[in-house]
Amino acid sequence: MTHVSLYQIHSMPTAIMASKSSDYKLETAPFDPRFPNTNQTKYCYQSFLDFHRCTKYCYQSFLDFHRCTKIKGESYEPCHYFKRVFSSMCPNSWVEKWNDQLEDGTFAGNI
Amino acid sequence: MDWMKISLYDNASPIMEQLILFHDYSMLIISTILSVVSFFMIKMMSNKFISSKILENQMIELIWTLIPTIILSFIALPSLHLLYLMDELNNPLLTVKIIGHQWYWSYEYNDFNSIEFDSYMSSSSTFRLLEVDNSTPIPSNCQTRLITTSSDVLHSWTIPPMGIKMDATPGRLNQISLFSNRTGKFFGQCSEICGANHSFMPIVVDVIPITYFISWIKTFN
Numbered sequence: 001m002t003h004v005s006l007y008q009i010h011s012m013p014t015a016i017m018a019s020k021s022s023d024y025k026l027e028t029a030p031f032d033p034r035f036p037n038t039n040q041t042k043y044c045y046q047s048f049l050d051f052h053r054c055t056k057y058c059y060q061s062f063l064d065f066h067r068c069t070k071i072k073g074e075s076y077e078p079c080h081y082f083k084r085v086f087s088s089m090c091p092n093s094w095v096e097k098w099n100d101q102l103e104d105g106t107f108a109g110n111i
Numbered sequence: 112m113d114w115m116k117i118s119l120y121d122n123a124s125p126i127m128e129q130l131i132l133f134h135d136y137s138m139l140i141i142s143t144i145l146s147v148v149s150f151f152m153i154k155m156m157s158n159k160f161i162s163s164k165i166l167e168n169q170m171i172e173l174i175w176t177l178i179p180t181i182i183l184s185f186i187a188l189p190s191l192h193l194l195y196l197m198d199e200l201n202n203p204l205l206t207v208k209i210i211g212h213q214w215y216w217s218y219e220y221n222d223f224n225s226i227e228f229d230s231y232m233s234s235s236s237t238f239r240l241l242e243v244d245n246s247t248p249i250p251s252n253c254q255t256r257l258i259t260t261s262s263d264v265l266h267s268w269t270i271p272p273m274g275i276k277m278d279a280t281p282g283r284l285n286q287i288s289l290f291s292n293r294t295g296k297f298f299g300q301c302s303e304i305c306g307a308n309h310s311f312m313p314i315v316v317d318v319i320p321i322t323y324f325i326s327w328i329k330t331f332n
């Protein structure tokens with residue numbers, strides 16, 4: 001890291017500092033105006049649902065497009081945004097529990 | 112006695128700085144009221160002016176209702192302002208999940224790679240009942256989102272010098288923002304009675320420069 005003055009350290013946005021000093025960029029689930037309050041339970045749950053809905057949608061589009069193109073699919077990038085959000089927001093034990101329920105077909109949510 | 116211990120901790124975050132300023136400001140108002148009221152009480156008890164004829168006086172009643180209302184609004188408005196400021200979370204760079212257990216805390220960092228660790232009280236006697244085996248690294252000058260929840264009963268995650276106290280409730284995720292502008296080691300204790308070992312689940316936060324934080328993350332790759 002090049003020498004910077006104390007003033008610069010305090011005024012520089014930390015994300016830029018981070019990307020300057022290394023190739024690592026700190027990034028997390030952004031503020032979601034649907035959930036402005038202290039209680040974030042729904043944000044985590046919603047992003048879990050969004051992710052799986054999106055995967056389903058992606059999977060559908062994968063099937064639709066499968067015959068002519070092989071562009072979209074399970075690895076459809078925008079879906080992984082929701083995955084990143086729920087990994088950042090939900091406790092790992094919750095995600096594990098839901099994944100087990102999804103496997104057993106006992107998941108209560110409407111995907 | 113160390114008289115410095117009578118006041119609040121030195122602030123480690125802008126929110127706590129504002130909270131300390133608000134505390135001092137409201138103490139100023141409260142001590143003024145206390146002295147004025149006790150002055151009048153002593154004054155009225157020690158004189159001999161007595162009137163058995165005054166039963167009501169609309170004008171004084173109006174005045175002694177309006178003046179306290181105005182004074183209280185001078186406390187209420189900054190208080191509400193601070194309350195809503197504490198809830199504000201803009202563009203967090205990092206999310207830390209804090210899970211309370213009977214009787215330890217566990218932490219999850221999932222933004223980059225999956226980092227998960229438990230934090231138990233350690234038996235060191237340097238800071239008795241305050242030290243833990245795995246402390247929580249937080250980058251300094253970095254907007255951080257804390258998500259608290261619990262796996263069993265109510266707990267409360269607290270760091271007094273940063274003005275943070277957030278209940279950990281089972282089945283619910285509570286969010287609070289943390290912005291520490293001071294590096295160092297900060298201590299806290301569980302603040303919601305949670306069972307037999309409630310006193311023995313301390314919290315230690317290491318606020319470190321962001322470059323050190325990133326190299327800490329990289330050790331998990």
Ligand SMILES: [Cu+2]
Nearest residue numbers: 301303305309
């Ligand atoms: Cu407790």
